[in-house]
Amino acid sequence: MTTSKAKNTTVKFNGIQTSRRSFIKNISLAGAGLVVGLPLTACVNASLPNNNKSALTPNALLQITNDNIINFYLPRSEMGQGTYTGLTTIVAEELDVHPSKINVLNAPVHDDYKNIEYGFQVTGGSNSIRTHFVPLRHLAANARLVIRQAAAQQLNLSLADVQTDNGNIIVNRKSLPYGEFVDRAKQLDFPEQAALKDKSQFKYMGKKSPRLDGLSKSTGTAQFGIDVDFEGLHRAALKRCPVLGGKVKSFDDSAVKSMPGVKSVVEIHNGVAVIADYYYQAKNALVNLKVEWDLPEILAAFNSDSTASDNGKALFKTALDSDESSNAYEQGGGFGALKNAEKVIEAEYWAPYLAHATMEPMNCTAKLTGEHLELWVGSQAPDLAKLTGAYYADIPKDNVTVNSTFLGGGFGRRTSSDFVAEAAAIAKASGFSVQLVWSREDDMKNDFYRPASMVKFSVGLNNEGLIDSWVVKRAGPQIMPYTLDDVVDSIMPGFLPKGLVDGLSKVGYSLYSSLLVDHASVEGLYEDYDVPHKSSDHVTVDPGLPVGPWRSVGHSYSGFFKESMMDEIASLKNQDAVEFRLKHLKNNPKLANTLSVAAEKAGWNKPLPSGHFHGVASHKSFSSFVTQIAEVSVTNNQLHIHNVVCVVDCGLAVNPDIVKAQMESGIIYGLSAALHGEITLKQGEVQQSNFHDYPALRINESPNIEVVIIESDDAPTGVGEPGLPPIAAAVANGIFAATGKRLRSLPLKLRG
Amino acid sequence: MISFVLNDQTVQVSAAPDTPLLWVIRDHLKLKGSKFGCGMGLCGACSMLVDGESTRTCVLPLAAVAGRNVTTIEGIGNPDMLSTLQSAWVENSVPQCGYCQSGQLVSATALLSKNSNPSDEEIDNAMSGNICRCGTYPKIKNAIKQAAMDLKNGDGRLQAVAYFDPATLNSEV
Numbered sequence: 029m030t031t032s033k034a035k036n037t038t039v040k041f042n043g044i045q046t047s048r049r050s051f052i053k054n055i056s057l058a059g060a061g062l063v064v065g066l067p068l069t070a071c072v073n074a075s076l077p078n079n080n081k082s083a084l085t086p087n088a089l090l091q092i093t094n095d096n097i098i099n100f101y102l103p104r105s106e107m108g109q110g111t112y113t114g115l116t117t118i119v120a121e122e123l124d125v126h127p128s129k130i131n132v133l134n135a136p137v138h139d140d141y142k143n144i145e146y147g148f149q150v151t152g153g154s155n156s157i158r159t160h161f162v163p164l165r166h167l168a169a170n171a172r173l174v175i176r177q178a179a180a181q182q183l184n185l186s187l188a189d190v191q192t193d194n195g196n197i198i199v200n201r202k203s204l205p206y207g208e209f210v211d212r213a214k215q216l217d218f219p220e221q222a223a224l225k226d227k228s229q230f231k232y233m234g235k236k237s238p239r240l241d242g243l244s245k246s247t248g249t250a251q252f253g254i255d256v257d258f259e260g261l262h263r264a265a266l267k268r269c270p271v272l273g274g275k276v277k278s279f280d281d282s283a284v285k286s287m288p289g290v291k292s293v294v295e296i297h298n299g300v301a302v303i304a305d306y307y308y309q310a311k312n313a314l315v316n317l318k319v320e321w322d323l324p325e326i327l328a329a330f331n332s333d334s335t336a337s338d339n340g341k342a343l344f345k346t347a348l349d350s351d352e353s354s355n356a357y358e359q360g361g362g363f364g365a366l367k368n369a370e371k372v373i374e375a376e377y378w379a380p381y382l383a384h385a386t387m388e389p390m391n392c393t394a395k396l397t398g399e400h401l402e403l404w405v406g407s408q409a410p411d412l413a414k415l416t417g418a419y420y421a422d423i424p425k426d427n428v429t430v431n432s433t434f435l436g437g438g439f440g441r442r443t444s445s446d447f448v449a450e451a452a453a454i455a456k457a458s459g460f461s462v463q464l465v466w467s468r469e470d471d472m473k474n475d476f477y478r479p480a481s482m483v484k485f486s487v488g489l490n491n492e493g494l495i496d497s498w499v500v501k502r503a504g505p506q507i508m509p510y511t512l513d514d515v516v517d518s519i520m521p522g523f524l525p526k527g528l529v530d531g532l533s534k535v536g537y538s539l540y541s542s543l544l545v546d547h548a549s550v551e552g553l554y555e556d557y558d559v560p561h562k563s564s565d566h567v568t569v570d571p572g573l574p575v576g577p578w579r580s581v582g583h584s585y586s587g588f589f590k591e592s593m594m595d596e597i598a599s600l601k602n603q604d605a606v607e608f609r610l611k612h613l614k615n616n617p618k619l620a621n622t623l624s625v626a627a628e629k630a631g632w633n634k635p636l637p638s639g640h641f642h643g644v645a646s647h648k649s650f651s652s653f654v655t656q657i658a659e660v661s662v663t664n665n666q667l668h669i670h671n672v673v674c675v676v677d678c679g680l681a682v683n684p685d686i687v688k689a690q691m692e693s694g695i696i697y698g699l700s701a702a703l704h705g706e707i708t709l710k711q712g713e714v715q716q717s718n719f720h721d722y723p724a725l726r727i728n729e730s731p732n733i734e735v736v737i738i739e740s741d742d743a744p745t746g747v748g749e750p751g752l753p754p755i756a757a758a759v760a761n762g763i764f765a766a767t768g769k770r771l772r773s774l775p776l777k778l779r780g
Numbered sequence: 781m782i783s784f785v786l787n788d789q790t791v792q793v794s795a796a797p798d799t800p801l802l803w804v805i806r807d808h809l810k811l812k813g814s815k816f817g818c819g820m821g822l823c824g825a826c827s828m829l830v831d832g833e834s835t836r837t838c839v840l841p842l843a844a845v846a847g848r849n850v851t852t853i854e855g856i857g858n859p860d861m862l863s864t865l866q867s868a869w870v871e872n873s874v875p876q877c878g879y880c881q882s883g884q885l886v887s888a889t890a891l892l893s894k895n896s897n898p899s900d901e902e903i904d905n906a907m908s909g910n911i912c913r914c915g916t917y918p919k920i921k922n923a924i925k926q927a928a929m930d931l932k933n934g935d936g937r938l939q940a941v942a943y944f945d946p947a948t949l950n951s952e953v
Contacts, residue, residue: 245878248813696915
């Protein structure tokens with residue numbers, strides 16, 4: 029783990045080597061992670077960042093100035109998912125102003141911007157629109173009401189005579205901008221109960237309108253972290269241990285210091301950094317820097333290349349076959365019900381480690397002036413970036429300012445603050461203002477990877493051919509201990525002695541590995557279908573490669589596992605894959621509906637072009653329901669994906685075009701993984717380094733995608749992630765239809 | 781000292797001749813629209829027009845562009861003066877994270893400069909050097925087709941500006 033000082037000691041765990049990870053963190057995180065509601069009015073004990081005394085500022089999110097500027101402080105990070113447009117549209121609707129007239133600013137770090145479900149200022153879990161939909165509407169509706177009340181007073185009219193349109197008070201067909209009433213509105217009590225609009229009154233929500241960040245992103249003017257520049261800024265490149273978690277034993281920089289542009293060479297917690305005038309100078313200098321490493325024992329002994337001699341898969345298999353496990357879910361008779369089954373079908377599935385490979389490599393800019401640290405970073409967790417920066421620059425946390433930029437892709441990678449830790453540490457050690465830029469190779473080899481996973485299904489059928497019991501066990505690393513490791517040093521109270529923390533960590537970790545199941549480990553493996561008896565178990569096996577949330581987290585593999593298994597059962601019973609699913613979706617009408625609509629749209633069971641076959645998969649994740657049907661052909665072992673029909677029920681689509689884009693995005697990101705994605709290790713070192721050996725889907729491989737959004741009056745649910753989980757299974761099931769080959773491992777390989 | 785034409789202005793740069801053009805443009809000349817993605821010419825985020833060809837500048841030494849014409853995204857259009865492709869990009873909400881889009885637009889501009897009515901396959905061929913991890917490919921295809929149509933109808937322009945930051949005009953950097 030790149031940022032932490034966590035211990036990585038070996039324990040023998042039922043014959044399986046596992047790494048013992050610090051775990052006190054769970055306790056501290058839970059303590060700090062109380063759910064707090066989005067404050068609708070100013071938080072009294074924390075000064076607002078938007079501190080314009082003459083403006084109407086009901087809380088940290090919204091501000092209307094008397095010169096008629098409407099500022100919305102975007103509390104979530106824009107990483108492509110569209111929250112910049114979506115949240116602004118929600119505010120715009122109830123404030124009654126066109127979204128493009130709202131000035132969107134990236135929120136600074138402040139308690140009032142915390143994600144209400146996590147207690148941190150974190151963007152993830154596809155929850156931005158879902159959690160902000162109601163609070164932002166109330167905020168904006170109340171703001172509109174107070175402006176109307178002020179206008180009524182100022183113009184001596186009844187409230188009913190004061191209407192609004194597009195940021196103006198409308199009186200006698202005259203338009204008066206909201207700003208003219210701000211001074212008066214400030215003197216009124218801010219309302220709390222303004223009525224919300226009915227769906228029939230919506231002007232902006234549910235309508236197609238261009239993204240608000242489209243212009244800057246189509247002209248090269250959007251600012252990403254890597255674009256930050258100022259007088260006196262130096263660039264840094266960092267040499268890290270080839271095996272993650274290794275430490276510097278010694279280094280020799282004699283061939284580096286005289287190289288062009290090189291200003292300084294410093295050792296930090298996880299490597300040796302070169303600071304130069306320009307990035308390519310710093311990067312070039314790393315070649316001549318000699319470092320001896322202390323390797324982490326367990327990971328350095330780990331190989332996983334998916335070949336016959338692969339000890340990586342064998343470790344997972346041993347864990348899966350062991351009696352050790354923790355129960356994550358049980359229903360009805362659970363595992364015991366299998367013995368009553370007419371027939372039991374078993375199968376094992378595998379999914380490898382994956383890198384995120386965001387287009388913008390990790391980077392962070394740090395300027396340390398005395399006891400004050402200023403950071404510029406695209407982060408999914410700017411408050412954790414702030415705490416991390418404070419810890420590594422060794423200054424009080426209140427002395428850190430975080431400037432958030434657009435994120436050149438997130439997908440979960442930028443929830444971690446390892447690159448912030450490095451930048452702060454380099455600034456501290458060198459005395460220079462630095463922009464740390466990771467090369468693509470750094471990025472590929474120093475990720476928090478999607479955990480590899482192996483599962484075994486045992487599915488019992490009754491005498492009517494329906495599923496009676498669903499038993500699934502998953503073996504693999506758990507994400508939570510790593511997430512906690514990443515933040516623990518910075519969020520632990522400073523007065524706790526280090527030794528105590530480490531001691532408690534060990535107790536905590538064994539609890540975690542043997543008792544606690546991170547729900548992300550098993551999510552999506554068992555929930556969707558009507559089955560009387562269910563059981564889901566987890567067993568931790570972890571060689572110590574850092575893992576983290578990767579777009580759709582556990583669903584990224586469970587969607588493939590569960591939906592491939594359903595297909596297996598249906599085909600073994602000679603049942604139609606759609607009909608068979610529908611028989612088990614009586615209690616899941618929304619998923620059933622997406623399936624029926626998709627079957628209709630795709631022409632399921634209708635004739636296809638010669639050699640073309642359909643594969644189907646349905647999966648609920650992040651409160652949204654998605655079915656995908658892939659049309660594929662296989663010729664001479666070459667897979668071609670022609671079309672994908674995707675039907676999503678995500679409640680009200682605040683911006684349908686962005687919902688469509690996110691479905692396409694999830695499918696394409698998921699196809700990169702399904703067809704190409706695999707991180708392998710040799711003696712603990714990640715073997716992939718760039719897009720030649722970790723390919724991303726390109727435009728010529730991208731299928732036609734048709735997205736259907738189910739009309740809904742329900743509140744909006746997630747879209748950033750739910751488009752991904754079904755696609756690998758839809759394709760694999762299509763391959764089975766085409767070839768009779770059941771591919772139970774990702775990536776999907778037709779040969780070998 | 782190496783001299784080349786950047787967005788219609790002659791510039792002279794004292795960076796080492798083997799410096800990749802991308803870093804000359806980003807770090808020396810401070811034009812940040814072109815992005816660093818892979819450093820191996822694999823992803824296309826750094827694409828610029830060099831004598832009209834979409835070129836991977838993260839692996840192109842400065843010396844290779846001596847005396848040649850280089851156009852970056854800033855030389856194609858800006859928020860006040862959009863090229864037809866950029867307008868189509870905005871209208872179709874092509875960008876998601878947006879990081880690869882300068883490179884996508886450069887490759888699309890090169891394509892339409894040679895082929896006013898590209899087929900799906902020709903779009904695939906011209907654009908397959910540009911990776912987008914957000915998967916904006918379907919929208920890229922639509923936007924290119926829309927722009928091609930607009931250009932054919934005579935109300936479009938492949939390049940809206942000949943822009944260069946005046947602060948660095950004709951100065952040695």
